[in-house]
Amino acid sequence: MRHRLDITRDSAVSLMLLRDSSLERRVLKILEMVEAGTTFAIRDLAAEFHLSPAYLQRLFKHETGICMGEWLSEQRLQRAAYLLSNSYLSIKEITHVVGYEHTSSFVRAFERRFQQAPARFRKRNDGKIEANGSKGSRAA
Numbered sequence: 001m002r003h004r005l006d007i008t009r010d011s012a013v014s015l016m017l018l019r020d021s022s023l024e025r026r027v028l029k030i031l032e033m034v035e036a037g038t039t040f041a042i043r044d045l046a047a048e049f050h051l052s053p054a055y056l057q058r059l060f061k062h063e064t065g066i067c068m069g070e071w072l073s074e075q076r077l078q079r080a081a082y083l084l085s086n087s088y089l090s091i092k093e094i095t096h097v098v099g100y101e102h103t104s105s106f107v108r109a110f111e112r113r114f115q116q117a118p119a120r121f122r123k124r125n126d127g128k129i130e131a132n133g134s135k136g137s138r139a140a
Helices: 013-018 025-035 042-048 053-064 068-086 091-097 103-114 118-124
Strands: none
Touching: 025 053, 025 068, 042 053, 042 068, 053 068, 068 091, 068 103, 068 118, 091 103, 091 118, 103 118
């Protein structure tokens, strides 16, 4: 295990992992694919690399020190927070864009992570979160 990171408190975790050239090439590729905004399930990523889901999760955990499922979930929720603050997409649309099948599951996960409902988050953070961290106008 190379890293011990709190994925919910360190917003730069993914960038730091991407810069770690000692990571196994398949893990680096997964980080790049997910960072590019593509939504994946563990089984899809495992199939992409011709690995079993269980082995892929063990490999990811060994290389990064982070549980792959938790990391993917955090990536989805961070992307949802960005979209809530910077787009006019409905919560239902965001649910599907970030990879949740059911809006109710998304809302529960979002509330657990951000301690508020997505609609309230949007109202409080309208235009505040951008890729570079500065306040800006909403994008369609």
